[in-house]
Amino acid sequence: MLRLDGVTKVYKVGAFGGKTMTAVDRVSFDVGIGEVVSLIGESGSGKSTIGRMILGLVPSTAGSITFDGVAVKPGKAYYRNVQGVFQDPFSSYNPVFKADRVFQMIRQEYFPGVADWDERVEAALAAVRLSPGQVLHKFPHQLSGGQLQRLLIARALLLDIKLLVADEITSMLDASTRIDVLNLLADLKSRGLGVLYITHDLSLGNYLAERTVVLRRGAVVEMGLTDLVFGGPLHPYTRQLLSAVPRLHAAWEDADPVDTCLYHDKGGSGGLLEAEPGHFVACAALPGCRGAAVSPASPSG
Amino acid sequence: MSLTVNGLQVYYRTLKGEVKALDGVSFSVRDGEILGLAGESGCGKTTLGKSLIRMDGRMRHAGGTVELDGERLPIADDARMNPYRFHKVSLIPQYSMSAMNPTRKIGKMVGELLRSRGVKLDRADLEARLAQVELPREVLDRYPIELSGGMKQRMVMVISTLLNPSLLVADEITSALDVSTQKAVARALAGFRDTGFVKSMIFITHDISLTYQIADSIMIMYAGKLAEKAPARTIVTAPRHPYTRMLIDSLPEVGVRYGDKKLSGIPGSPPSLLDPPTGCRFRDRCPLAFDKCAEEPPALEVEPDHFVACWKA
Amino acid sequence: MTVLDTALPPSPPTVRREALYFALRNGKLLVGLGVITVFLATGLLGPMLVAASPNDYVGLPMQPPSSEHWFGTNTFGQDIFVQFVHGLRTTFAVGVLGGGLAAIIGMVVGFVAGYRGGLVDEVLNMLTNIILVIPTLAVLLIINAYLGIRSVGVQALFIGLTSWPWAARAIRAQTFSLRSREFVDLARLSGARAWKIIVREIAPNMSSYLFMTFILLFGGSILIASSLDFIGLGPTEGVSLGLMLQNAHQWSALHLGLWWWFIPPGAGITAVVGALYVANVGLDEVFNPKLRET
Numbered sequence: 001m002l003r004l005d006g007v008t009k010v011y012k013v014g015a016f017g018g019k020t021m022t023a024v025d026r027v028s029f030d031v032g033i034g035e036v037v038s039l040i041g042e043s044g045s046g047k048s049t050i051g052r053m054i055l056g057l058v059p060s061t062a063g064s065i066t067f068d069g070v071a072v073k074p075g076k077a078y079y080r081n082v083q084g085v086f087q088d089p090f091s092s093y094n095p096v097f098k099a100d101r102v103f104q105m106i107r108q109e110y111f112p113g114v115a116d117w118d119e120r121v122e123a124a125l126a127a128v129r130l131s132p133g134q135v136l137h138k139f140p141h142q143l144s145g146g147q148l149q150r151l152l153i154a155r156a157l158l159l160d161i162k163l164l165v166a167d168e169i170t171s172m173l174d175a176s177t178r179i180d181v182l183n184l185l186a187d188l189k190s191r192g193l194g195v196l197y198i199t200h201d202l203s204l205g206n207y208l209a210e211r212t213v214v215l216r217r218g219a220v221v222e223m224g225l226t227d228l229v230f231g232g233p234l235h236p237y238t239r240q241l242l243s244a245v246p247r248l249h250a251a252w253e254d255a256d257p258v259d260t261c262l263y264h265d266k267g268g269s270g271g272l273l274e275a276e277p278g279h280f281v282a283c284a285a286l287p288g289c290r291g292a293a294v295s296p297a298s299p300s301g
Numbered sequence: 302m303s304l305t306v307n308g309l310q311v312y313y314r315t316l317k318g319e320v321k322a323l324d325g326v327s328f329s330v331r332d333g334e335i336l337g338l339a340g341e342s343g344c345g346k347t348t349l350g351k352s353l354i355r356m357d358g359r360m361r362h363a364g365g366t367v368e369l370d371g372e373r374l375p376i377a378d379d380a381r382m383n384p385y386r387f388h389k390v391s392l393i394p395q396y397s398m399s400a401m402n403p404t405r406k407i408g409k410m411v412g413e414l415l416r417s418r419g420v421k422l423d424r425a426d427l428e429a430r431l432a433q434v435e436l437p438r439e440v441l442d443r444y445p446i447e448l449s450g451g452m453k454q455r456m457v458m459v460i461s462t463l464l465n466p467s468l469l470v471a472d473e474i475t476s477a478l479d480v481s482t483q484k485a486v487a488r489a490l491a492g493f494r495d496t497g498f499v500k501s502m503i504f505i506t507h508d509i510s511l512t513y514q515i516a517d518s519i520m521i522m523y524a525g526k527l528a529e530k531a532p533a534r535t536i537v538t539a540p541r542h543p544y545t546r547m548l549i550d551s552l553p554e555v556g557v558r559y560g561d562k563k564l565s566g567i568p569g570s571p572p573s574l575l576d577p578p579t580g581c582r583f584r585d586r587c588p589l590a591f592d593k594c595a596e597e598p599p600a601l602e603v604e605p606d607h608f609v610a611c612w613k614a
Numbered sequence: 615m616t617v618l619d620t621a622l623p624p625s626p627p628t629v630r631r632e633a634l635y636f637a638l639r640n641g642k643l644l645v646g647l648g649v650i651t652v653f654l655a656t657g658l659l660g661p662m663l664v665a666a667s668p669n670d671y672v673g674l675p676m677q678p679p680s681s682e683h684w685f686g687t688n689t690f691g692q693d694i695f696v697q698f699v700h701g702l703r704t705t706f707a708v709g710v711l712g713g714g715l716a717a718i719i720g721m722v723v724g725f726v727a728g729y730r731g732g733l734v735d736e737v738l739n740m741l742t743n744i745i746l747v748i749p750t751l752a753v754l755l756i757i758n759a760y761l762g763i764r765s766v767g768v769q770a771l772f773i774g775l776t777s778w779p780w781a782a783r784a785i786r787a788q789t790f791s792l793r794s795r796e797f798v799d800l801a802r803l804s805g806a807r808a809w810k811i812i813v814r815e816i817a818p819n820m821s822s823y824l825f826m827t828f829i830l831l832f833g834g835s836i837l838i839a840s841s842l843d844f845i846g847l848g849p850t851e852g853v854s855l856g857l858m859l860q861n862a863h864q865w866s867a868l869h870l871g872l873w874w875w876f877i878p879p880g881a882g883i884t885a886v887v888g889a890l891y892v893a894n895v896g897l898d899e900v901f902n903p904k905l906r907e908t
Binding site: 052055057074075076079083084086087088091092093094095096097102105106109110152155 | 795796797799800801802803804805806815818819821
Binding site: 042043144146174175176177178179180182183186200202203204206207208226227230240241242244245246247248249251252 | 341342450479480481483484487488507508509510511513514537538547548549551552553554555556557558559563564565566567570
């Protein structure tokens, strides 16, 4: 459904744009119908830039992003199918207006003069398990972060979308409400919706997604079925990330020494090798590349 | 006992009235103990941390006492607190990454800061401490902007513990960091305790899995009150308060998949602290609530070092 | 407000209500607005209440204030109070027209540059900077000297066309920071057009800022107009506070001891502009929670 092929984003930096900074480097993956794919990376990995390129909010420098085989072109036709929800629920609402204005905007742009609008809103709210009395006609600051994020998902559902780009949508929520929003995203699958879940939190990505893409400095280092990527991580970076995740029932172990790598980082050539069916890893040559120097992501970031 | 807090009440003055952000919390921290303070936003954990150091203009000390090393802290009196700050009790604030003056080189800033506290800078000691958090001594000749987020965070940690305070309060200092940086910072904190730079520590975070990694005991707060306090392992493996239990059950871990085990959150939301309900504050969201919960449950020691404020515990 | 709004339980104060709460308790704002209102009323109603026209010769020359001529008369026997109320009206007109025009240009340039960014921004920014560094007063002098200014409207036009750059820069900076907020992204994802996003999403968030910009431009226009009038480049028709000052100066009112000739217009300009700035500081305190006294 959604396919990224060699997508690259280069920013010009410095006075007169003399220098360049590659934020996203030849990234290719796809999201199918009714599939949740998580895009995992630390800050500066380019994960949000990828989300914004898919949403047409920033143009890509090279590569192609296609939706159902058609190149992505920002505009009403595309946004009927693809919508986004962002990290900060409070920044996602214009503080001057009431929260349900996000629905009215959809109505004005897409459904002027629809008679059963109120019923549609109620249905969308029911799908995100909110009751109209709780959330309608209120200002954003009167609602909780979880309610606000769910309202935004409801807004996307009003459009009958096929793909939702969810960029860190739970990172500002409390633990007790976070999991409900995640479950909601997972439930969207049953409606045939694809979800691209962008996160820095490995445990959340693991909980939700069928497939996982791990990014480092703009390039994919490892991707594939979540069970394979998390169950048997191949790339030293993935292993290091996993070892750093704080767990509830186990103390931090020290990471596998990152320099004894099975696969070596090609420095973002974009080339991925299929190590086993449904499991890809960045590497120059699959067998016999032991001991190649890998610069570990230093703790200083 | 390093720190003893007794019935502490701190209210916020707002336009709409007083928000009872901290409403009668009692606990103690032993020498050499790291207490993890966890809870959701608005539970009073940051207020607690702040009130041990400096109340801002909107905060009011409404009752209760704080004792540090047998001495009563004059927490409501900004001027009289001054001799204690840095020397006895120190804070690493939530946004400490931006707490450093961008126009001063770090070394110079540290010197000025110490002079303002009437202490002379011991360069060798400072460098030893930098080494402890794996910062090169060259950082002293750099500007804050040249450091990454994790490095700044560790620099602030070094600065706030230079005078070997008895108690260090670290408020959400890892929440803006990447996982690998988070691990390094948290371990450096534990290292400070191990080397005796600080005697005891309160580590405030919303992330229970993280606090479990370094804390000796964990205190869970809810709506301005203590819900449960116990050794870290007990909180995670055998929590008694229904809130703690539900909170722990809502945390996805690596290995837990939606398809295999569907986790669930806690329905409802915390009560408004402008006009908190009587009785147990978790009552409305609690599946175990019964008539007795209309009375406020005291925080009882159900087993050694395990305090629970629940009638069903 | 719809029925549903009023049916709601007493909700916490909204942004607007909160602003009103602080506005009614802000001394600076109330004093500033009070002074402006008094002068505005004088300027609007005064000319209707006084029978004479400002250039009529109504009495003996050089009379000090009396019950008949409240502010006295000048060397020609013209009533200074009559001139004052008409002059106030002109002064306010210049402020509204000149300040309004500058505000409109500044907003359009600032919004477009800040929202569009890229090349559009660079071109507009260059234009803004060019106008900003041109010595405005000198240009006005030259234009005035060559073309001559007949009416208040033309004077306001010139002032408006030259005093917008700082407003444009300030609005551009604000737009820039608001543009990266997520609700703007969501509006784009709703398929809304750029102008709609600017008018309906960005502008309402800085309405207080825009209002203050207008107030400052308003005060600035009055000052520039008065300076132009005073150095003899004011409108040749009508009367303004600046022209009164210029006349008083030209006919040596100071040396002749005719204090009632130059004090009213001078005090008028100072009071109006000063009150505008005080009100602006008050507004800043109302809208900016950090400046509020606790």
